[in-house]
């Protein structure tokens with residue numbers, strides 16, 4: 001039993017190392033951007049998500065061999081669960097308008113770190129975007145906003161059944 005256990009741990013370790021070492025680390029500038037986005041997540045009250053991103057996740061700047069064999073979940077980032085490896089693609093650093101948009105992408109990946117699937121990750125971020133100050137007024141025309149709204153609509157259509165609100169978006173806050 002003990003031997004079997006040791007073999008399993010060893011196999012997991014080898015697999016994990018192969019995922020880490022077949023991809024490159026982030027540059028120090030990229031790591032700084034990530035840290036700034038995580039601080040936003042933390043300051044806006046997502047303490048647990050910030051902790052997972054900062055202390056559990058390992059960030060990589062391109063695909064490991066496993067990612068290279070499966071379809072990409074989106075253009076910005078991907079998480080290998082349960083290995084807690086987050087791959088950040090060049091689009092993650094170029095398309096977001098600012099660190100708040102990068103925080104929104106990382107909040108999505110934090111849901112995967114907890115083991116949740118795509119539907120949950122998209123819905124969680126769309127429902128909580130106001131706490132990040134990621135609002136339609138400020139970001140409604142940004143590439144990332146439009147892109148994520150489209151993907152959220154596909155993954156969590158139940159959020160977009162409010163015909164009386166703009167875009168049918170049930171999370172839309174009406175201002176009077």
Ligand SMILES: [Zn+2]
Pocket residue numbers: 073108109112117118121
């Ligand atoms: Zn995802």
